[in-house]
Amino acid sequence: MNHATQVRLTREILAHLDARTTAQAPDIMYHATSAYNSPERLQLEKQILFRKYPLLMGLSGQLAVPGDYLTEDFSGIPIFVVRDGDGTVRAFLNVCRHRGARLVEDRGHVGRAFNCPYHGWSYSLEGKLIGIPDRKSFAGMDNGSRGLTELPAVERNGMIWVIPAPGPDTKLDVEAYLGGMAPELASFGLANYHHHETRILRRKLNWKIVIDTFLEPYHFGVLHANTVGPIFFPNLCLFEAFGPHLRETLPRRTIEDLRGTPEAEWNLIPHTALVYVLFPNTVLVMQIDHVETWRVFPVADKVDECMMYLDFFVPEPAETESAKRHWDRNMELTIRTVDEEDFPVGEGIQAGFAANAQTEIVFGRNEPALAHFQRSVNEAVAAGR
Ligand code: FES
Structure with missing residues (x-):
């Protein structure tokens, strides 16, 4: 990420902190639950998104x-x-x-x-x-x-x-596909990261609920109160769309340390988690010192089941026992947060959809990334019919 973008985003975050606000979508969005439990919809997603689109x-x-x-x-x-x-x-x-x-x-x-x-x-x-x-x-x-x-x-x-x-x-023209996001991803030097570990997880929820999990910190202070919640600001994020792709910036509490320091020295990366959705099915998270990718797929014809790869990449190969322990602990925190806290909630959501408990859900203006992702899926499916 170039320095000018880091400065712009840091200013926006500090302004939100001062005003106790967060990035806002223009409107709230009502979203049909059929997007998550319709077999016909899943078939279209499989045929269009998982066959015709570039997949990481x-x-x-x-x-x-x-x-x-x-x-x-x-x-x-x-x-x-x-x-x-x-x-x-x-x-x-x-x-x-x-x-x-x-x-x-x-x-x-x-x-x-x-x-x-x-x-x-x-x-x-x-x-x-x-x-x-x-x-x-x-x-x-x-x-x-x-x-x-x-x-x-x-x-x-x-x-x-x-x-x-x-x-x-x-x-397959990846630069054109990623649009304005391509130079930013290139700046991270992903080719230099080493593969540390892969976990394959299978869960009873629609594949899009996995992506949704990453797209707002509104839930951090409640669901993650005892894990990652204290590290971040609940209900504060930045959002930027790049065609169907997106970047969500989640500031860590340490970003306050940048106040009063020269902008020319600002480095945003250690003070955030940067969440990228590489449309349609990948979430790439730039953490302070490592990279995670979550690649999510539906299972067969099941609207309520998905598989995902969690791949963990580190800057240096973990060649010593202490390095292995360090990255293993990181992996466990990631798994504990998402697989033990987010996904059980997601499975409950999916069960409610299956019971037709309601026909639509609502995304607040404080959840712009969620609205963008679901709208992008809707548009891609409609265009690919
Ligand atoms: S050698 Fe591959 S199927 Fe016979």
């Missing part, structure tokens, strides 16, 4: 060297992403071109080739078919056309993006 697959540190790969199934398309021999990140369908077996599982490293676990066909890191046991039995087959099916994939500024189900003319 991870940060560059997860594919540190050629041969590193990771898999991704939650969009409904079996995908794996690999760093090839030249260092380029590529994405393929995780489907053997012989009879369709999955080539790889989870994440890991291969040498020069992927070997199918079924009959042993092998593919280069660039996706070419390079080995067929009993080759003469496939005489006449065009090996050149039996390479892995490649998907649009781009690595930019430390982030890896893939479109799971591209159309014939689909191009």
